[in-house]
Amino acid sequence: MIILINNPKSAHQVYATPPGDLAIWFFIFAELLAFGIFFAAYAFARAHNIALFDASQQHLSRTSGAINTLVLITSSYFVVRAVAAIKQGYSNQCARWIGAAIGFGAIFLAIKSFEFYGKFSSGITLSTNTFYMFYLSLTIFHFMHVILGMLILAAVMLKARRGGYSAENHTGVETGASYWHMVDLLWIILFPLIYVIH
Amino acid sequence: MQYKSQAVAKPYFIAAIGLFLGQILFGLIMGYQYVVGDFLFPAIPFNVARMVHTNLLIVWILFGFMGSAYYLIPEEAETELFSPKLAWLMFWVFLVAGALTIVGYLTVPYATLASMTGNDILATMGREFLEQPLPTKVGIVIVALVFLFNISMTVLKGRKTSISLVLLLGLWGLAIFFLFSFYNPSNLVLDKYFWWWTVHLWVEGVWELILGAMLAFVLIKITGVDREVIEKWLYIIIAMTLITGIIGTGHHYFWIGTPEYWQWFGSVFSALEPIPFFMMTVFAFNMVNRRRREHPNKAATLWALGTGVMSFLGAGVWGFLHTLAPVNFYTHGTQITAAHGHMAFYGAYVMVNLTMISYAMPMLRGRSANSRSSQVMEMWAFWLMTISIVCITLFLTAAGILQIWLQRMGTSPMSFMDAQDQIRIFYWAREFSGLVFLVGLVLYIWSFFFKNSEAQAAE
Amino acid sequence: MRPCTLIWLSLMLLTVATYAIGEAGMGGTAVMLTVLGIAVIKVQMVASYFMDLRHTRWLWRGIVLGWLVLVTGLIAIAYLTTIK
Numbered sequence: 188m189i190i191l192i193n194n195p196k197s198a199h200q201v202y203a204t205p206p207g208d209l210a211i212w213f214f215i216f217a218e219l220l221a222f223g224i225f226f227a228a229y230a231f232a233r234a235h236n237i238a239l240f241d242a243s244q245q246h247l248s249r250t251s252g253a254i255n256t257l258v259l260i261t262s263s264y265f266v267v268r269a270v271a272a273i274k275q276g277y278s279n280q281c282a283r284w285i286g287a288a289i290g291f292g293a294i295f296l297a298i299k300s301f302e303f304y305g306k307f308s309s310g311i312t313l314s315t316n317t318f319y320m321f322y323l324s325l326t327i328f329h330f331m332h333v334i335l336g337m338l339i340l341a342a343v344m345l346k347a348r349r350g351g352y353s354a355e356n357h358t359g360v361e362t363g364a365s366y367w368h369m370v371d372l373l374w375i376i377l378f379p380l381i382y383v384i385h
Numbered sequence: 386m387q388y389k390s391q392a393v394a395k396p397y398f399i400a401a402i403g404l405f406l407g408q409i410l411f412g413l414i415m416g417y418q419y420v421v422g423d424f425l426f427p428a429i430p431f432n433v434a435r436m437v438h439t440n441l442l443i444v445w446i447l448f449g450f451m452g453s454a455y456y457l458i459p460e461e462a463e464t465e466l467f468s469p470k471l472a473w474l475m476f477w478v479f480l481v482a483g484a485l486t487i488v489g490y491l492t493v494p495y496a497t498l499a500s501m502t503g504n505d506i507l508a509t510m511g512r513e514f515l516e517q518p519l520p521t522k523v524g525i526v527i528v529a530l531v532f533l534f535n536i537s538m539t540v541l542k543g544r545k546t547s548i549s550l551v552l553l554l555g556l557w558g559l560a561i562f563f564l565f566s567f568y569n570p571s572n573l574v575l576d577k578y579f580w581w582w583t584v585h586l587w588v589e590g591v592w593e594l595i596l597g598a599m600l601a602f603v604l605i606k607i608t609g610v611d612r613e614v615i616e617k618w619l620y621i622i623i624a625m626t627l628i629t630g631i632i633g634t635g636h637h638y639f640w641i642g643t644p645e646y647w648q649w650f651g652s653v654f655s656a657l658e659p660i661p662f663f664m665m666t667v668f669a670f671n672m673v674n675r676r677r678r679e680h681p682n683k684a685a686t687l688w689a690l691g692t693g694v695m696s697f698l699g700a701g702v703w704g705f706l707h708t709l710a711p712v713n714f715y716t717h718g719t720q721i722t723a724a725h726g727h728m729a730f731y732g733a734y735v736m737v738n739l740t741m742i743s744y745a746m747p748m749l750r751g752r753s754a755n756s757r758s759s760q761v762m763e764m765w766a767f768w769l770m771t772i773s774i775v776c777i778t779l780f781l782t783a784a785g786i787l788q789i790w791l792q793r794m795g796t797s798p799m800s801f802m803d804a805q806d807q808i809r810i811f812y813w814a815r816e817f818s819g820l821v822f823l824v825g826l827v828l829y830i831w832s833f834f835f836k837n838s839e840a841q842a843a844e
Numbered sequence: 845m846r847p848c849t850l851i852w853l854s855l856m857l858l859t860v861a862t863y864a865i866g867e868a869g870m871g872g873t874a875v876m877l878t879v880l881g882i883a884v885i886k887v888q889m890v891a892s893y894f895m896d897l898r899h900t901r902w903l904w905r906g907i908v909l910g911w912l913v914l915v916t917g918l919i920a921i922a923y924l925t926t927i928k
Contacts, residue, residue: 204904206895220657227919227922230918233922234925237926250863253862256863264855267893267894321649368890371890372887378862379880379882
């Protein structure tokens with residue numbers, strides 16, 4: 188990593204590039220762009236259908252959404268601990284923290300799946316109304332990114348367990364971590380936007 | 386050239402340029418028919434000229450792709466082509482089948498052609514760009530499969546690089562999605578839905594992978610920049626292509642009777658489709674700026690950079706202009722579509738083929754670049770063709786905007802034919818630009834013969 | 845306590861606050877802006893601390909912050925132009 192400002196007096200250095208492989212940051216920005224457009228589209232679509240959106244929103248399980256937010260934030264926290272661990276060369280600890288993050292990701296998927304099951308079995312589909320179209324599209328799209336994030340973390344975890352990372356060389360861990368934080372970050376906006384604000 | 390079997394690329398390139406010339410001649414015929422409606426009627430009616438123009442475009446581009454693959458795969462895989470004989474055989478099969486098809490379009494009424502060629506066994510004819518008779522379509526599949534077998538075996542027995550793998554993925558995808566041209570549901574909505582699985586997923590999907598791989602190959606050769614740098618860019622570019630382009634298919638599902646959510650999905654994802662083209666442009670300029678050698682083939686460098694810019698403008702920008710559903714509601718099926726289509730096809734697939742031919746033909750003839758005067762002529766051809774396409778696009782865009790204003794907006798919209806009358810001036814201007822394009826193309830062809838016999842470009 | 849643990853706890857608390865507002869069924873401009881504001885703070889915390897953008901050039905933090913301001917700004921505008 189290129190260090191821009193190496194000031195021994197200051198507690199930290201400034202890096203030229205964000206953590207992990209720069210390539211993943213291209214994807215992160217592209218994802219932010221795609222979801223950002225969707226979020227804005229939701230808000231403006233709602234503006235034309237306020238009564239419909241407010242009414243349909245009442246049928247969502249806000250509790251599930253909130254718990255899921257807590258779950259993802261916690262799994263992000265675990266990933267931060269994992270990166271801290273490998274920075275000190277503790278591969279096994281790193282792998283365990285990532286395992287915990289994946290576990291919480293699985294909890295997120297489970298809770299979300301229950302929510303979907305509930306909706307689908309009452310006959311709600313993408314074509315039911317504009318609110319449900321957005322709700323299902325956004326959360327399913329996000330769901331797929333959670334899965335992808337978990338796969339990336341799993342690959343990192345396996346490599347960490349085999350001793351593939353060290354204190355000097357752990358770009359892969361930071362790469363996977365950055366992607367996972369993005370997944371969390373998107374949900375942090377999605378939850379209030381779709382479940383709460385009316 | 387490093388491997389003897391790369392020589393099979395030559396006939397493919399020559400056929401490509403020959404068919405390109407034919408395509409442009411029929412384009413000029415149509416352009417004239419836009420303003421003098423019964424030109425060549427009934428010998429070559431407009432719809433027949435159109436079939437010939439569009440089918441020739443696709444076939445010559447395919448010849449170009451295949452020639453490019455036969456050239457670059459042995460060099461990337463560091464081994465001779467699996468079977469040069471098969472490559473030659475398929476060349477003749479494809480050329481003859483293509484020629485017969487064109488002759489069929491021109492000499493036989495389409496309905497008769499259909500009954501003559503077994504369209505009652507499996508009906509695959511009658512759809513835009515997929516007008517080929519059943520035997521031709523089957524022939525294309527056979528040629529494609531043998532071609533794929535040939536280059537896949539070559540890669541399997543040699544070195545596997547990102548460029549060859551991306552190219553293979555694109556070419557296999559091309560073949561697989563062509564199979565959808567055989568699927569012809571009677572339900573009109575489904576018919577249109579799956580038609581795009583060939584057309585969109587070709588030009589806004591797997592063809593972009595082919596484009597990326599070809600461009601990356603030429604850039605590595607010309608600039609000498611580290612392979613790893615170029616390969617990483619290539620992966621990011623094709624990932625963005627697939628991520629935006631697959632669901633981006635939805636921008637063709639706005640008005641054909643599919644559910645309303647496609648208007649959202651199609652708009653959002655296709656709006657992002659310019660991103661990979663933007664990246665390719667940045668990638669190309671970046672590589673040339675960071676070059677480690679002064680390659681004598683300046684013309685090929687110009688084509689490579691031009692491909693990035695023109696594909697971004699034609700496919701990316703012009704595509705974006707009419708991709709959002711609320712806009713497309715008004716622009717669908719107007720001259721705006723034609724404007725985008727011409728600059729996109731030229732900027733992306735015509736130019737990448739010309740880039741490759743520009744780089745590879747001298748090599749195939751035993752030199753690293755053509756003579757200086759020949760390259761100057763080729764670069765003139767580049768500018769004439771490129772600027773005239775830009776003019777064609779601008780004129781058709783203006784025509785489209787006026788057409789929409791007159792025919793689709795306001796309190797008393799005009800009829801289609803009345804609106805067409807009002808935009809004739811743009812059609813004349815377009816035809817004139819098309820003539821300039823032809824001049825450019827002729828110069829391009831001439832540059833291969835011009836002052837190259839004596840001159841050997843210094844390394 | 846580690847800084848990241850503190851951040852984590854703050855994020856959890858802010859989430860509970862948002863949830864409580866939702867459960868209370870409150871609406872209106874002030875509430876909407878509050879909930880959106882909380883989301884902005886949370887995203888900034890994740891970006892700066894969890895993603896560690898705090899220790900990179902302003903360019904990267906700028907891109908994420910710019911995106912955040914743009915998206916939440918658009919959301920706010922969409923709501924404000926329709927709140928009765």
